[in-house]
Amino acid sequence: MTHHTTDHTHDMNATSWVESANGHPDFPVQNLPFGVFSTDGEDARGGVAIGDYVLDLRNVLDGDLIEDDRDLLHYASFATLNDFFAMPGGPSELRAKLFAALTDESYKAAMEVCLVPMADVQMHLPFQIHDYTDFYTGIHHAVNIGSLFRPDNPLLPNYKHVPIGYHGRSSSICVSGTDVKRPTGQQKPAEEGGTPEFGPSKRLDYELEMAIWVGQGNDLGDPIPVGEAEQHIAGISILNDWSARDIQAWEYQPLGPFLAKNFASTVSPWVVTMDALAPFRTAQPARAEGDPEPLPYLQHDMSHAAFGIQMEVLITTPKMREAGAEPHRLSHGPMTAMYWTAAQLIAHHSVGGCNMQPGDLLGTGTLTSGEDGGEGSLIELTEGGKKTISLPNGEERKFLEDGDEVIMRAYAEKDGYARIGMGECRATIVG
Structure with a gap:
């Protein structure tokens, strides 16, 4: 590579x-x-x-x-x-x-x-985005979410063999600073066999992700080898892939996310290039003992395959802003929480012959660190809404309320080099 x-x-x-x-x-x-x-x-x-x-x-x-x-x-x-x-x-x-x-x-x-x-x-938006694919590379997030539904078997058998992803909605991707309107949709019936509810989402959540932009594309039917995949990456930004958890819980089977994800995704405006990130490349974390080796088309040099980028998510509420309070940090963690590398995502996406195009957006999926304070979403922080988060001013949250602003930041720093950042990815929820 x-x-x-x-x-x-x-x-x-x-x-x-x-x-x-x-x-x-x-x-x-x-x-x-x-x-x-x-x-x-x-x-x-x-x-x-x-x-x-x-x-x-x-x-x-x-x-x-x-x-x-x-x-x-x-x-x-x-x-x-x-x-x-x-x-x-x-x-x-x-x-x-x-x-x-x-x-x-x-x-x-x-x-x-x-x-x-x-x-x-x-x-x-820095690109005209023709296609958007959201992956599920955060293994700690996948375990946490899976544990809510399958406590004894949180990861499905395919997770460690194949990069999981779904095709999202490119038309509703918004640049940082754009308000996000609370989505409306069907929600799970209160009783088994009952009539589903319909109305605004009550369990609106953020997802702390990174955005990988495609630069050079490939021809239809001509897969990108994993060893050449990084030549097709334009750069990296921050991504907040909003989720309506109550809508998602009712609609996701059998075909996966739909209205729970298509109402908005927010991306930071600056494309930090692979050249700028060169000093901050780091080894991909080793797979746990007993994990399967990737299939040959996904195998590549892991010594510099990850990005030493730190991420954090903060919140301000209307009351906090009125009082002049600083944003409150909800969680933080590293981009190295990815189970699959950026190169593997591109190689897998194109292996069947899919033609990637300049400006295509790949989301990493929610990146949770695996440590306390490193949860990349509210559904994890609140254990599915069972716990309440207390903010410094005494306010409480389980999920986002109208007027809440979510701010995501990311940066890379290393001894001997100047710190660089991605700027901010922020948006306010409106009713």
Whole structure:
């Protein structure tokens, strides 16, 4: 497998003439994630996060400020990044050129006019998303959920052999900051054989996930080998795949999730590239003793197959915001909670001949750490609604109420390298 390697763009001592980038917890010059933004009165276009600013790539292109890369800048400045990330090597090359310009004082006078304060922009989905697949790679989450329904046999026999996933609804994926309307649907009858209830979900939940974006696609009938799969990953964002647990409990058999999942999924707006993440690659955790080996088409080098990314989920309620209280952290954990690697997900998804396309979104599934405080959903934190969560101001929750805002964050840090982050994935529940 080809790994993205560390180079001068990861030098922790590198600084930018964009002063807010130096020491920034998410967007130092060592990161430079791509996204799509707009400002008042202007249309959406590509940009790069640098400190407290967005570098407007259209203005960089129009000003002819970076030599020899007009084609790359042209595609990177589009209102969607599909064509840009479909270019083999293109994002890596442009990131390196932007790093050089943003660390060279001689570019400052010409380029600082291309900086837009992040507080003044509206972010958009980075890709036109044709397809969305949500996997179930968090084994601790799978055990916790399975234990609620099958205490003696929480994992089904196929779990450790095949990456489990379902095709979700791409049209209802929303960018961070978009309100989520509480879904309505059928719910399980109160008595066996009774008439199902119908109304707004009473057990609305979040799911702490990561988003894996497809860059280069493949032709129909031409599977992606696991050893080449990472070349098809554009980058990573944060994903909250909302779930209406009461609707889900009634509808999921025999074909799986439907209305309980199709009302909204929220994704963070910045695509953190595989190049930026190179220093933070880590070994995939070893499988438990007795677990089966993956079938040959899923076997690959596991020494750098995982991502050393830390995740957390926080909540604010209307009362907390009125009082000026800080968001309360509900749980936190690592992205290494994945039982299957990102490469294995892509290899499995395409092994039957499925043609992946630029901008396709793969969700990891809920990532629960396996330790107390690492539960990736409320249904786990409340043990299926049996327990109550107490917030610092005395409020209590089992599931989300109208006005609650869920905030997810993720970042990578390692000795000898600058910390980089994914920004935030946030949304407020409305009735």
